[in-house]
Amino acid sequence: MEDLTLESGLRDLRRTRYEHVHVKSIAAIKSNVSNPVPYFLLGVLAYDHKNFSKAEELFKKAATLDPKEAHYPAYLARLSSELRRPEAAEEAANIAAGMPIHDGYLADMIGVVFSRTGFHERARDCFQKAVKLNSAQPNFFYNLGASELFLGNFGNAKIAFQSATALDPNHFGAWASLIALDKQTVEANHLDHLMALHTKFKSDEDAAHQLAHAIAKTLEDLGRYQESLEWLHIAKSEKHKKYGYDRESGQKNFDAAKATATIRKGGHRTDTTTIFVMGLPRTGTTLVDRILSSHSKVKSAGELNFFAELIKSETGTPSNLVLDAETFAAAKNVDLAKIGKTYLERVENRMGPHDYVVDKMPFNFFYASLIAQALPNARLIALRRGAMDSCLSNFRQLLSVQNSFYNYTFDLDDTAFFYRQFDSLMERWREALPSDRFMEIHYENIVQDQENQTRQLLSFCGLDFEEACLTFHENAAPVSTASSVQVRQPLYSDSIGRWKKYGDRLEPLKTALGPLAD
Helix, strand or coil: CCCCCCCHHHHHHCCCCHHHHHHHHHHHHHCCCCCCHHHHHHHHHHCCCCHHHHHHHHHHHHHHHHHCCHHHHHHHHHHHHCCCCCCHHHHHHHHHHHHHHHCHHHHHHHHHHHHHHHCHHHHHHHHHHEEEECCCCCHHHHHHHHHHHHHCCHHHHHHHHHHHHHHCCHHHHHHHHHHHHCCCCCCCCCHHHHHHHHCCCCHHHHHHHHHHHHHHHHHHCCHHHHHHHHHHHHHHHHHHHCCCCCCCHHHHHHHHHCCCCCCCCCCCCCEEEEEEEECCCCCCCHHHHHHCCCCCEEEEEECHHHHHHHHHHHHHHHHCCCCHHHHHHHHHHHHHHHHHHHHHHHHHHHHHCEEEEEEEEEEHHHHHHHHHCCCCCEEEEECCCCCHHHHHHHHHHCCCCCCCCHHHHHHHEEEHHHHHHHHHHHHHHHHHHHCCCEEEEEEHHHCCCHHHHHHHHHHHHCCCCHHHHHHHCCCCCCCCCCCHHHHHCCCCCCCCCCHHHHHHHHEEEHHHHHHCCC
């Protein structure tokens, strides 16, 4: 019988020969309890069967026995990332990345962890190594393209996505990314190929979803707005059936968030000013983050889920959701000063010490009052945008289906419902939070009156004006959101009133929004 090795064991696991690997691993441990390989393989087996605590224990055991093998910390990094432990994931990924790597799949795995934790330069380096080790894997090029896109290297991103489609003409993710990267024209577009791919992959939910979005984006670029909207409905329909937004639960979440508005004394005071930029997706949060982080004293931390996770952890509520009504209700009993202190420690561990840090997690708007109580130095900035444009931009965007926060975007009526609740919550914060701690700013005003709005933003945060904040598009920091292309361009007003181009097809949305649509 073939001896158990790292390579043979992983090969068998990829073929789902689980029992075979289990038997050989147990035998190998009995033969030599100091052999790290069987512990690692049993860890992968446990991971594949979603026994994550056992997998973590076994990966750590293997790494202890052989601290020079990159597979062990790499798999531990992936596990930590999926369990939403970003610091542990980053630490393990750094260890793995510092070791000799001769396997493209392993380099790619480490790159994915860095990408998920927001370290896009390190991710790009890993993906470059992956394609160098194995240039026949289209997904390695796709991941490389995504990192180059986040880093603002659009030419490199395009080359990488094109390499992916050259290796696999059916790579729907790469096609969707290419379409999003460039404006499609009558002379240069891929509409026929996208249509053919959509027909081919109609039964593949994820492929059909992304391809229909790419088709809708192409049609919009070509000025065929009503056809574009039809394809958006096609793109969303299956997701809506499978992940439909629960309005009753959603209403409870908003109501429970409002109930946290009683301000308690205390909180964790510090010299660091954390600026929370929040609001609905696609309404200008990334733009404001770039404006502020172009200032010499300000550093952007990107989209952190730290505060929500700390509230969830401290309340100990039993649901598997980070954000729910039960958790908000329980938050009245937690030590918010402790949460504020831990939050800042986690930010500093990630970013180093800074006087001003921006956290632009959009859905922090649910936590505005709790943030204000936990961090007395914090400044909260809520982005507002016209209701029709806000709802359309949310509906037309390809947002992650892995996050149930975005389920409302699969249906225009649900999007209108969510917007109405959001507007009501903003009204509550406007009443409850001090005006020197909480401000609303309108996307349209920033576009039409950039300098004055920028000065107001900086003054609110206690910052002096700097010209660099007006040239935010020259900011070289990574952007890991759907706005990565737009925020590297000067301000333009084309997206204001975009909804009007769709004609009477958006009348149902206008009706659902009621007076807010005006």
